[in-house]
Amino acid sequence: MNGPLELQGKRVSTSRDTEFLRMMLRIRAFEERVHKIYLDGEMMGMSPHLSCGEEAMAAGVSAALRPDDYVLTTHRGHGHVLARGTDTKKMMAELCGKVTGTNKGRGGTLHIADCSLNVLGANGIVGGGLPIACGVGYSIKYRGTDQVCVIFFGDAASNQGTFHESVNLAAAFKLPIVYVCENNLYGLSTPYANVSATPDVADRAKGYNIPGVIVQGWEVNKVHEAAVAAVERARAGEGPSLIEGKTYRYYGHSASDHRPYRTREEEEEWKCERDPICTLRAKMTSSGEISEDQYNKMEAEALAEAEECWKFASESPFPDPSTVMDYVYG
Amino acid sequence: MAEKTYKDAIREALDEEMARDETVYLLGEDIALFGSIFRACEGLCAKYGQRRVLDMPISEAAIIGTALGSALTGLRPVAELMFIDFTGVCMDQIANQVAKIRYMLGGQVTVPLVIRTQGGAIRSFAAQHSQSLEAWFMHIPGIKVVMPATPYDAKGLLKSAIRDDNPVLYIEHKNMYNLKGEVPDGEHLIPIGKADVKRQGTDVTLVGHSLMVLRCLEAADRLAQKGIDCEVIDLRTLSPLDMDTVLESIAKTNRVVIVDEGHKQCGAGAEVAARIADDGFNYLDAPIKRVAALDCPIPFSRPLEEAVIPSTDEIVRHIQKVLA
Numbered sequence: 001m002n003g004p005l006e007l008q009g010k011r012v013s014t015s016r017d018t019e020f021l022r023m024m025l026r027i028r029a030f031e032e033r034v035h036k037i038y039l040d041g042e043m044m045g046m047s048p049h050l051s052c053g054e055e056a057m058a059a060g061v062s063a064a065l066r067p068d069d070y071v072l073t074t075h076r077g078h079g080h081v082l083a084r085g086t087d088t089k090k091m092m093a094e095l096c097g098k099v100t101g102t103n104k105g106r107g108g109t110l111h112i113a114d115c116s117l118n119v120l121g122a123n124g125i126v127g128g129g130l131p132i133a134c135g136v137g138y139s140i141k142y143r144g145t146d147q148v149c150v151i152f153f154g155d156a157a158s159n160q161g162t163f164h165e166s167v168n169l170a171a172a173f174k175l176p177i178v179y180v181c182e183n184n185l186y187g188l189s190t191p192y193a194n195v196s197a198t199p200d201v202a203d204r205a206k207g208y209n210i211p212g213v214i215v216q217g218w219e220v221n222k223v224h225e226a227a228v229a230a231v232e233r234a235r236a237g238e239g240p241s242l243i244e245g246k247t248y249r250y251y252g253h254s255a256s257d258h259r260p261y262r263t264r265e266e267e268e269e270w271k272c273e274r275d276p277i278c279t280l281r282a283k284m285t286s287s288g289e290i291s292e293d294q295y296n297k298m299e300a301e302a303l304a305e306a307e308e309c310w311k312f313a314s315e316s317p318f319p320d321p322s323t324v325m326d327y328v329y330g
Numbered sequence: 331m332a333e334k335t336y337k338d339a340i341r342e343a344l345d346e347e348m349a350r351d352e353t354v355y356l357l358g359e360d361i362a363l364f365g366s367i368f369r370a371c372e373g374l375c376a377k378y379g380q381r382r383v384l385d386m387p388i389s390e391a392a393i394i395g396t397a398l399g400s401a402l403t404g405l406r407p408v409a410e411l412m413f414i415d416f417t418g419v420c421m422d423q424i425a426n427q428v429a430k431i432r433y434m435l436g437g438q439v440t441v442p443l444v445i446r447t448q449g450g451a452i453r454s455f456a457a458q459h460s461q462s463l464e465a466w467f468m469h470i471p472g473i474k475v476v477m478p479a480t481p482y483d484a485k486g487l488l489k490s491a492i493r494d495d496n497p498v499l500y501i502e503h504k505n506m507y508n509l510k511g512e513v514p515d516g517e518h519l520i521p522i523g524k525a526d527v528k529r530q531g532t533d534v535t536l537v538g539h540s541l542m543v544l545r546c547l548e549a550a551d552r553l554a555q556k557g558i559d560c561e562v563i564d565l566r567t568l569s570p571l572d573m574d575t576v577l578e579s580i581a582k583t584n585r586v587v588i589v590d591e592g593h594k595q596c597g598a599g600a601e602v603a604a605r606i607a608d609d610g611f612n613y614l615d616a617p618i619k620r621v622a623a624l625d626c627p628i629p630f631s632r633p634l635e636e637a638v639i640p641s642t643d644e645i646v647r648h649i650q651k652v653l654a
Contacts, residue, residue, distance in 0.1 A: 070403070101436070102436070102438075103434060103435050103436035103438070104436030104437065105436070106433055106434055106435070106436045106437075107434040107435060107436060111434040111435065113434075113435045113438060114438075115402075115435065115438040115439055116438075120399075120402055120403075120439075121431065121434070121435060123427075124426070125422055125426050125427070128422055128423075128426060128427055130395070131389075131391045131392045131394065131395020131396065131398075131399075131423055131427075132395045132398050132399040132402075132423075132427060133395075133399060134392055134395055134396040134399060135395055135396040135397060135398050135399020135400040135401070135402070135403070135407070136399040136400070136402070136403050137399070138384075138396055138399070138400050139399060139400040139402075139403040139404060139405050140403070142355065142381065142400065142405060143403075143404060143405075149399075161391065162391050162392070162395070162422075164389075165387075165389035165391050165392035165395075166392055166395065168387065168389065168392075169386070169387060169389060169392045169396070172387070326437065327432055327433045327435075327436060327437035328432075328433050328471050328472055329432075329472070329474075329496045330432055330437070330440040330441070330495045330496055
């Protein structure tokens, strides 16, 4: 596991595990801070949809990509955008509706995007990004590059008609798309199992004649391995793949969700036995890859970054109302 | 200028823009070998190949999503939706994604995308293939709405739409593909957002778009024989609306009849009427008159269908009323 590795195009001297751990800690710290800001009443609008517990998906998939690859994400997308290397201060400012935000305060949590990194945006509509991925895929093919498009979506989006339209088209045209399903078991309150014909989302891949794999979504290396294979296949012009990561969101769908549809025991079981950060930390500790001090330092850095983000966001100005019509048309 | 059909004017615009810009491509149902159901794409696949004239599955959300994703990443797609009625199956992609993405992203992207489609009645296509749904899209900021009423405008507006960096919904009329008119060869651009005075007059202003412009012109011809001088304004672009041209005309005629093939309730004509009331009330010597489709699904049987859509007779009657 040790040794240099290409991570987001940068040659890093630390081990892959260390980078994964650092990334997951940064995502966790950022979102925990977001949660607090929201509860403190400092964040306007709909409560943010947090991905705490799902960090291995973002970290593992993102590390399989080149800087010029494309990412489309979901309403639970902070982690994906962060993992692509966005300026977290700008992302936090966007969540707070500030003019310094990635989207200049026009989008907020549901529409975070950083096109300078080819992150074409989160999406407020469940399944809304799936057809757009086809266009990114077709454009790659049309322009004759070997880029890849990753589209994240949830288990619930797999029951939208757009899922069928998108995957069928991508498979028929062999588009360079990696479909990454984060199956966190519930679409808001509704268990996936209660409203779905197949036990796993990956089963659907058979119907489109593409590879469909299930990974333990809390094991970052397993997620990464699956993503590398799917990205290689897409880059080689062999078409799309579907990766389903079994995962769990620790918070509710959003802050108003008191989770009456699942037990506290179930939540504890996931947090204690399948937490992506604890899982990797335990492995690294037992192999001697990381010391307690090193972990604590890494965690403190992540917390400090989140705090710095809040400071930047809170000190940033709101957009000037006289600019409200900017960007309606280009 | 050569005389060409509306359909040929559209095809010529597509052909010229594809020749001019390698990033322009077409996608839609039955457009490649079949040449699109009203034949507006005929011959283009043979000339440009299936990479640039792409037959899509009957997956309207994927058609619009594909257009959008490619527009965000360097291409200029022209997506065809076979009937405007089918926007109902991809409304999220049009209204929530295409129209909003530039704004939601704080201007990080431009969306150079055209959706070509056709609407309108008078062919006994019944309720799901005859609608005039332009008002739905006028209500959504971020997408322009264009509706040519002549071959001349059809070519010039489509070329402008393809070069526009914003999403443009370009709505043809299914009853006009064989309409003939003068169309310039080669470069010919009509600016989006500019109405056109199709006939000069002094007694009353008729405001229409698409097929209703032709009916307004017919009505004007008939009334000219009775000594009534109608001015006919073709809106051409419904979003953004060019109210300056409309108000300038009303300042001169002091009377207005708005003719709309869409339903009366909340139709395009309702918006024009409201804006005249807001900004041109003082010009008026008579109440604003609206002639629009009945608030009834478009029927199949020809006599019923004709009863729903504004006829030239009905337009004439209403003009006479505002002049009484």
